[in-house]
Amino acid sequence: MPELPDVEVYRSYLAHTVLHKKIEDIKINVDRILASPKERIIELKGNSFEDTHRHGKYCFLKNNKDSFLILHFGMTGDVEYYQKEDDPKNSALVFLFSEGHKFAFISIRKLGKVFITKDKQEFIKEKELGPDALSVAKDDFLKIIQSKRGMIKSALINQKFIAGIGNIYSDEILFQAQIHPTTNISRLDEKLLDNLYKKMRKVLIMAIARQAEPEKFPQSYLLPHRSKGEKCPRCGGEIAQTKVSGRTAYYCPKCQKEM
């Protein structure tokens, strides 16, 4: 479930588990997840991870040679730190530490990617990522959105504008801001965008606090009800769906009026 909140939960988990341990061996089970040459990964043997970062949906593991292993989860993914002999199902990449401790990068659909880079900023530039959704200042957020055209949901999930928001969380943010997903940006005045920024932060921060598990979210949020036939937790009306940028958008037609 890898949008910004999910990746932040993974990052925090890794920060508490894999740091400052010598990498004794590396198992590459699924070659297609490698976005950098295999040798670059193998070179990590003997090194240790020393720090973690996140930008949008990308998780960075800095090592003692000042380069970064970058994890991107695609549509499905997980990380697991464990000691048992058997690796978790769908382990694409496994790092082995001393005393049988291991760290697996899991990718069911194999759409995850692993990169190595010397320069984090250079990587962000190459990927053309916008500022991180939880780090961007309000003024910058407004400037970025106001310089775009088209539907607000499309802009929110475009990683080149703001990094970290995907299809699921854009629905929640727009529900909280009471903005219809297909609203044209030109129809949103400063007050609405200001509120959108606040709701974006509110949603992402709440989600991280609850381990990005929608079952743990307050019932007043959309995500626990984000499926066909469900009722809007605010007005009791039926949740509707439509297509935006090829993705399914869920919304409440009564609370999120078209503008």
Next chain:
DNA sequence: CCCCATGTTGTAGG
């Protein structure tokens, strides 16, 4: 069997 799914990338068209 069918359709759908949290992401990214490339292509085609307006």
Next chain:
DNA sequence: TCCTACAACATGGG
């Protein structure tokens, strides 16, 4: 140039 739609990638669930 910028935006939209769509297919492809691979796998699992309903």
